[in-house]
Structure formats: structure tokens, C-alpha cells
Amino acid sequence: MHLGIDLDQGPLWLIEIKLLKIRANPKAGHLMTSLAACAGPEASSCQHGRSANGCDDCKVRLFSVCGALASSELDELDRISQVRTFAPKATLFEQDALAGSVFNVTEGVVRLCKSLPDGRRQIVGFALAGDFLGLALMDRYSVAAEAVTEVRACRFTRSAFLAYVDDRPHLLRRLHEFAGHELSLAQDQMLLLGRKTAEEKVAAFLLNLQARYGRIGTTSVNVPLPMSRQDIADYLGLAIETVSRTLTKLVRKKALVIVPDGVRLLSVTALEQLAA
Amino acid sequence: MHLGIDLDQGPLWLIEIKLLKIRANPKAGHLMTSLAACAGPEASSCQHGRSANGCDDCKVRLFSVCGALASSELDELDRISQVRTFAPKATLFEQDALAGSVFNVTEGVVRLCKSLPDGRRQIVGFALAGDFLGLALMDRYSVAAEAVTEVRACRFTRSAFLAYVDDRPHLLRRLHEFAGHELSLAQDQMLLLGRKTAEEKVAAFLLNLQARYGRIGTTSVNVPLPMSRQDIADYLGLAIETVSRTLTKLVRKKALVIVPDGVRLLSVTALEQLAA
């Protein structure tokens, strides 16, 4: 066995699994959550968000809305943007509040929540690196956005961003493409919420997350779960206990193992069948 | 009591309700389904869709995406569009098919469905007059569209429409606004599907539909339900029996009465409380 080389195979975890319940190597846990945003094996040198050079060497640009912009246009985008960081549980914006800003997530995970007066909560999505918040450009936020992990994001005032977009139809076009994609994901989620069983929901959730990580970084059978079980439950329309029970059921079926801060998928094909 | 004058109060139904189970006047039923698209009392002279004059006197233009266009632009829109009608249960397009066309519904009701391999179905939305199908402008349809009632729609080939849009950023802007609204509705629906009880789902559905009818025609406590109970069930993530039972429960609570082809809301405030 080769140690510390193949990130994708997560050897540190393998060791932990075999040693049974030995305290997790904290570095391993960190590596897993980092996977969401980092591509390639040199995780230590991974720097997301804008550096001193601004958007030019932004790691998320190519798969984000900014990918529609020419290098010359990025300079002005730089000028109207500011990098902001949010601690876990911090609020980026609240449901129904006036939309003063829009954000482009460059690092970390954000949950998008809707709540009922009595406290019931539905998470309508998780935003990862490259995702744009406030895509609809509406004057009020329809959801709340809360940092799950430490989050880094480019912030624009909505008015400045609108002015910027108005001069650039190709960017609007790109925004619209992203909105269309979001809408399609929302429809998939409606199918999941309305018609799938708990097991199908959890399996589909894990596969989905894996695919999303793959699009922004390394494809791996290690799927970090930076969000809490309660978050997952509120995303899938389940009770927290049902999420927990279903995960252990999937473990018994040998479809996955639970590792610190996430899961390792043992049989993607089994999960795909379970996900319906 | 005044007969045949006040459409909004639906006097014909009142009579029927009081006579208890007397066979419904077929005209009354027809009036109700027409309410979805007709504003004002002269339902008989109501003509939706493009007439010989094209888009200019289209009844849905002002609250549809076309509302962003100047009169001069409508001429060219006319040229690339064709009016099409669909019989109930006809398919406008199928899930995952190449998106060859986009549609603007001018009359009738369309259901947007997603299905699982085993037949389970989720309706992700009902399109009414003024709604645009294919808003996302993606190259494949993410849902199937099926006529619930007789449907009239303006059809555009996707390529022609894309070319038309490319020359008109203000139309793209309007399309994006509509997409943002759709996304917001989808998020509301996720909250409903994931976190609401059967009673809350049904109450919210009826109030929502009433509000939508109000936006495109006459606000009325009469809410036509042209779709089947199965359709409602598949929209709300319930079994057909649960929808039926919940409706009769709402009748027992005196929140509404069931009339041919729809319901009449007796207490909107009661329903609003039940909808959470």
C-alpha cells in the first residue's frame, strides 16, 4: 500500500477503517473536505478565490459564470467585486431580504434554505465553488444563504453587477444558461422529494454530490459531507434519524462506508440502482 | 338573485349547489374552465392566441415574455411563429428529447412531468396562458409537456428563437426574469413537497392556482381544476386517494365546496391558515 500519494484512493482512511475506530488523522479529515474544491494531488498549494492578480488566476472562473468573460472584461469585474469570507453558520443573506448583493462562491459550501413560520426548514440546494448566488437577479432573495463550512466568495453589489451585465449580453446569456441548469436541478429535486423513498433519496444525494465534486475537482469515491445530518435531512425532506438509519442501512448493504466527515462509496453501481 | 350576469360569483353553480346534485348545466362547467384564461364578463367573445392581426392583439402578450417587445419587433416574431393547437392528453414534447421548439401558451393548461423508469411521476408545474415552455433554452427538454385541456400555443423553432433573442438583449433579460420567477416557484414547491402535510399541500395548491388565475384573468373564489385528481396528486407528491380525502376534509371544514370541474373557495382565510 502506498501512503500519502494517491489522494483519490484516500489511503489514510483505509488505514483507519482497518484499524477500526482509531481516532481519525485530522489531516485526513481536512483533505476530504478540501476535495470539494481542490483538483490535483498538491492540495497544500491549492489557493482558491482571487489572489493578488484578481480574477485572472481564479480557480473557479472557467466553470463559473465568469467563464463567459474575456480577460479584458475581468479587470472591470475585479473593480466592482470584493472577496469576502464567512465563518461556518454565518449568514450571507436572509430569506425575503432586499437583494443588495450577489455572490460567486469560490471556496466552501453554502446551504440555501427556506423556512416555514413554525420552524420547519427545507434546504433547496447546496452551493459549491463556482456556484452563483442571486442568479435570478430579483430584487429580493427567495431563500436564505448560510455558510456550512468556511466560505470564500466574490461579492458584488447587485446594482453594480446589473449595470455590468447590461453592457454584456454574452454574460447575461451565460447567467441564463446557469439559471436554466438550476431550474433543471430543481425539477430533479422535486421528483426526488415527491416520489422517492428515503433510501432512494440518500443514494441519489450521495451520487449527485459525488458528480458535482467531480465537475469542480477530483472525481473520487470519497464524498465529503461537510453539512450536518440535519442539513441532509432538510435537503431530502426526511427526519435526521431517517438519514442516519438509511446511511447505516447502506453500510450494511456494503454500498458505502462512513468515514470521518463523509462517506466512501464502495459500490457506485449498487447505489445507482438504489437511487432509481 | 341575478342570473347569468356576474361571472365571478358563478350564479349557475349557486343554483346547482342549492338544488343538491341536480345535473350540472354543461354551460356552467364550460364557463369555469374558461375562467382560467378569460377576463371580463363577455366570455363568449373571448379570443386568445393570435388572431389575423398576429401578436398585436394577443391577449397574453402583456404578461408573457413577449411583453418586452415593441410593436415593430412583434412583426418579425409573428413571422417566425406558428399557432398550434393540442388536444387534451397530446404531447407538446417529451422528456430528454432534443429541444427543437419552444412554446408560448396562449390558452389552456399544460402539465410538465418528470417520470422514473418504474412509472412514478412527478408533475413539476402546470403552465397556463402566458407561460413559456423551454425558457431555459437548453438543447434538451428536462421535462415532458402534455396538454391537460385543449391547448393553443405559439410555437417557435428553437434555432429561430435563439437567433431572434440574440439580437434583442432586452428580450433575453425578460426571459431571464421569467426563469428567475420559475426558479423561485420551484423552490416554493420543494418546501411544499419536502416539509408540508397533505392538508397544507392541497390548501396551498388551491390558493396558488387561484392567485395564478387572478394574474391572467378574473380573480374569483371559483377555482377551475381542469387537471385530474391524479395530476394533482403527482404535483403534490401524494396518492390520488389522499388528494380526494383531503379535499373532502376541507369540505367538512367548510373551507370550500366541490363543484363540477373545480372548487369554490368558501373561506380563503381558513385555507391560508391551513396552508401554513
Added chain:
DNA sequence: CGAACCGTTGATAGTATTCAAACCTTGTGG
């Protein structure tokens, strides 16, 4: 060390589904 939080597991309850049958409406054909 204890409090707080998160996750897991067990027992129980409840809501919605499933299965089944009856009812109603509509359309067809004798």
C-alpha cells in the same frame, strides 16, 4: 470533568399509501 452538540439506535406513534370496492359520469350501441 462536565456541558453541549452531533450522530446513532431503539421503541412507539402517526400520516399517508396500498388494496379493494362502490359510486358517479360519460359515451356507445343495441
Added chain:
DNA sequence: CCACAAGGTTTGAATACTATCAACGGTTCG
């Protein structure tokens, strides 16, 4: 005109899946 078939709706009884309530184990942090 009535009988009958077909499709949709409603109602009833039993089941099942998931939620709720409760307790416990593990980790973190002061």
C-alpha cells in the same frame, strides 16, 4: 331510451414507511 362499459372519483380497511420520542455513545471545548 335504456343498458352497459369505461374512466375517474370517493370511501373504507389494513398496511407500511417515516416521524417522533427517548436514550445512549462519542467528540469538542471551556
